[in-house]
Amino acid sequence: MASVHLQSTSGFAQQIQARSHQLRADEPLSNGGTDSGPAPYELLLAGLAACTSLTLRMYADRKQWELGLIDVRLRFSRDEQGREKIDRTVAFGAQLSPEQITRLAEICEKTPVTKTIRQGTEIVTTLSQVRVEGQA
Structure with a gap:
């Protein structure tokens, strides 16, 4: 019904593939991330x-x-x-x-x-x- 694919090489910033769409996820600066995504x-x-x-x-x-x-x-x-x-x-x-x-x-x-x-x-x-x- 739904699927996503994620690969991560380092850090908290994540690149997510959902069908033909690219999404980002990250942690806020206060949690050690770079705040590059939700x-x-x-x-x-x-x-x-x-x-x-x-x-x-x-x-x-x-x-x-x-x-x-x-x-x-x-x-x-x-x-x-x-x-x-x-x-x-x-x-x-x-x-x-x-x-x-x-x-x-x-x-x-x-x-x-x-x-x-x-x-x-x-x-x-x-x-x-x-x-x-x-x-x-």
Whole structure:
């Protein structure tokens, strides 16, 4: 359904290939990075924000609802006990009825990335040796 490819030779700056798109990730200066791209949690939030907006737009287009600008703001936090939370705020440029707002709130909870994050997804890790050309 989705895949990315990343290769890193040194430092925290990362080059990521997603289909034909090049992305960067890095840590901020305060964490020893060069701040050349978003940090991993920011990329996670970006995926959730994009999925939220795209899903709302698709739903509204099918219903022929005008949403105007969709503004999605996300904040990841962790409390003293280590519990993690994402706060999501969605605003629309168009005037919407209370019924539309209620339905759009329900749709936010059903976006694919929301479901993936909420349910927790199994991660299977395999380690291997990279073969370098010219090496026996």
